[in-house]
Amino acid sequence: MKITPELVEHVALLSRLELTEEQKAQFSRELSKIFEYVEQLGEVDVSGVEPTAHPLPQKNKFRPDEVVPGLANETALANAPETEDVYFKVPQVL
Amino acid sequence: MALRSAHELAGQLAKGAVTSEELVRRSLAHIKATEPRLNAFVTVMEEQALAAARESDKRRAAGQTLSPLDGIPVAIKDNMNTEGVRTTCSSRMLEQFVPPFSSTAVRKLQDAGLVVVGKTNLDEFAMGSSTENSAFGRSANPWDTDRVPGGSSGGSAVAVAGGQVPLALGSDTGGSIRQPASLCGIVGLKPTYGRVSRYGLVAFASSLDQIGPMTVDVEDAALLLGTVAGHDPLDSTSADVPVPDYAASLRSFDWKGRRVARPKEFFTGEGLDPEVARCADAFLEKLASLGAEIVDVSMPHLKYSISTFYIVATAEASSNLARYDGAQYGFRAAGTKNIIEMFSRTRAQGFGPEIKRRVMMGTHVLSAGYYDAYYNKAQKVRTLIKRDYDRALEKADLVAAPTSPFPAFLAGSRMDDPLAMYLCDVFTISLNLAGYCGLSLPSGFTEGGLPIGMQLMAGAFEEEKLLGAAWQLEQALGVAGSRAPEIAGASA
Incomplete structure (x- = not known):
């Protein structure tokens, strides 16, 4: 399928990526070519085939529900771009 | 001159012919001498490595070594977290990120006494096949520095092939251990999904990612896999399957009467370089001369694997990389007015073009109206690809294939075309x-002297058989351990 610059804009918004007009045109070209290639999956008959989300069988594993030390507040904040008091600080949300 | 293997160095340590501190100083000196040409490392941990080496020497003097590899230098792909040492994923997004914890694989190496000397370059977030998509510059192939080392674990491959370290860890989501191993003339093993804990490995595609060894020879791969494998309560997808002594059983494998599947799709594909094709034929002849029976099979869905992968992997990546938003750690764009702008601009400035391309592709295939056509369809084709493997492995003990369709290519030659x-x-x-295990073995050279690797693949948790088969073949081929001529002169 053709990935138009408008569709790129929509997907970029969903992806939280700010793009320049030039990038929108470039990604439109590149993604169109990639999606044209993956169209080949259309020819595969998958009727009655179950999807594979995980390559090998997984079963739930339980562990004892015990309290173990977590990250100290200052450790958790050590990589933060901006902090205030004991909190992560971000720009206006609403 | 041959590359020094870790098991050889371990023998010298055990004899007292050398100390860990001497090995680590040698490694650091060689890194310093060759990095201007190779750029294998993002971070070299000189002080920590020397301190760890001295600890190892003390343990040895006291007769308390932790494992056969105690004191051996090792390099780690920079997408595995190392407590207190920055872990960048070769991305501007994590350029300053210093993790407060270590990945299980790294912790297991340190618990076995190995000395981590540094963090190696990769394609940003392990997305790429040439180690050119890095915020820290491209890594160069030691066999010809104008060429790429492959990727995404290119830095680890270069560090081993260039003689900087005897061992390294890489990660493999779609070939990122095996392809650079092939292009650099070393051994690379992708273990079965779940064989090695992914805890602390920065996630790219969680149903595909797996950590594995990149080494001079098969015996080292067996030793390194044995060190990092096993169940981990911190990764619920790690398998609760016993870890055999891989190194001890290498020599007991016998090729006589073993069957090797030769899927025609792997040997006749268009785009297969004629020199690689010749090497593949010689590889099969060698197998036959060892007593193996070559079984022709067809795996009709292999031709859909690139399409299937780029839908499944980008979908998982778009979800995994949503966490890089500038809020809690990593890069944040300056001067934004509200939180949406902060997210969008942080990601615009922090991610390179390949990451953006894949995040958008993954977001699109998961978005309303397209999920069934792309993601769900790809998951069903994934089932068919896995069944192709199951059928081949019913008829044979192992599957053979070239690792890469061509030898190392010139830097820059594929960067303008993502699909290429x-x-x-x-x-x-x-x-x-499919989730199974595979190993790339150095198997020959082009006329121009570039290494060519061939793959052997086996079923779930059959690494013991795979390593034994590869070890026997390695002895017969005599290619592993060859040192790149470009770097030989600077050897320590």
């Missing part, structure tokens, strides 16, 4: 979709 880059993984990518 994706096709580098045409022979490796299906194995990750």
